[in-house]
Amino acid sequence: MNDPAPRRLARKPAAPPLPDGRVNANPKDIGFWALVAEDFATHDRDWLSQGFWTLFWHRFGNWRMSVRPKLLRAPFSLLYRIMFKLCEWVCGIKLSYNVPVGRRLRIDHFGGIIIGARSIGSDVYIRQNTTLGIADPSDRNAKPIIGDGVQIGAGAVIVGDIVIGERAIIGANAVVTKDVPPGAIMGGVPARLIRMRED
Numbered sequence: 001m002n003d004p005a006p007r008r009l010a011r012k013p014a015a016p017p018l019p020d021g022r023v024n025a026n027p028k029d030i031g032f033w034a035l036v037a038e039d040f041a042t043h044d045r046d047w048l049s050q051g052f053w054t055l056f057w058h059r060f061g062n063w064r065m066s067v068r069p070k071l072l073r074a075p076f077s078l079l080y081r082i083m084f085k086l087c088e089w090v091c092g093i094k095l096s097y098n099v100p101v102g103r104r105l106r107i108d109h110f111g112g113i114i115i116g117a118r119s120i121g122s123d124v125y126i127r128q129n130t131t132l133g134i135a136d137p138s139d140r141n142a143k144p145i146i147g148d149g150v151q152i153g154a155g156a157v158i159v160g161d162i163v164i165g166e167r168a169i170i171g172a173n174a175v176v177t178k179d180v181p182p183g184a185i186m187g188g189v190p191a192r193l194i195r196m197r198e199d
Contacts, residue, residue, distance in 0.1 A: 012142075015142040019099070021097060024065045040052055050087075051107030053087060057084055057087055092111030094114045102124070105122070108125065110128060112129035115132050117133075121149070124149065128155075130158075147164055150167065153173070156175075157174070159176070165183065167182055168183060171188070177191075
């Protein structure tokens with residue numbers, strides 16, 4: 001008895017390359033120290049906020065790419081690498097400098113936060129135990145884009161080459177693997193549309 005030929009699954013095209021971090025990707029419309037002050041205010045002016053310190057070193061990692069030539073940048077790069085790893089260990093948050101981040105990102109609470117996105121917009125709110133990253137190790141460039149004003153609940157997982165539209169709300173523990181329209185409220189595993197925002 002011959003088995004029918006196995007059906008081949010249609011594969012999504014490989015995602016485009018991620019930002020390589022060769023340039024300063026901090027927001028262009030604000031200076032470094034003004035940006036840090038804004039981040040500090042966004043985190044309630046709390047010097048002990050793990051989210052603020054992680055974001056500070058992210059901004060610093062980008063700022064150092066403006067230092068030329070590379071030899072002059074070397075001590076700043078060494079400092080960044082040490083503090084990036086320290087933020088992982090002490091703050092429980094991983095946010096590499098080559099992830100473009102807009103203004104007023106708030107990373108709330110402690111620990112278990114992996115922010116491996118293609119880009120993150122402004123006025124985004126990320127809570128604890130959140131994972132943003134790849135869905136399949138065969139395509140390491142396939143990471144999500146998070147639009148402006150998105151709120152991400154505790155324990156949420158957002159993976160793959162997808163777009164989370166502006167002002168969307170991702171509920172706690174939701175698993176999102178498909179594009180989310182602007183203003184959508186998503187929840188569940190896998191995440192489904194609960195309703196659209198009315199504000």
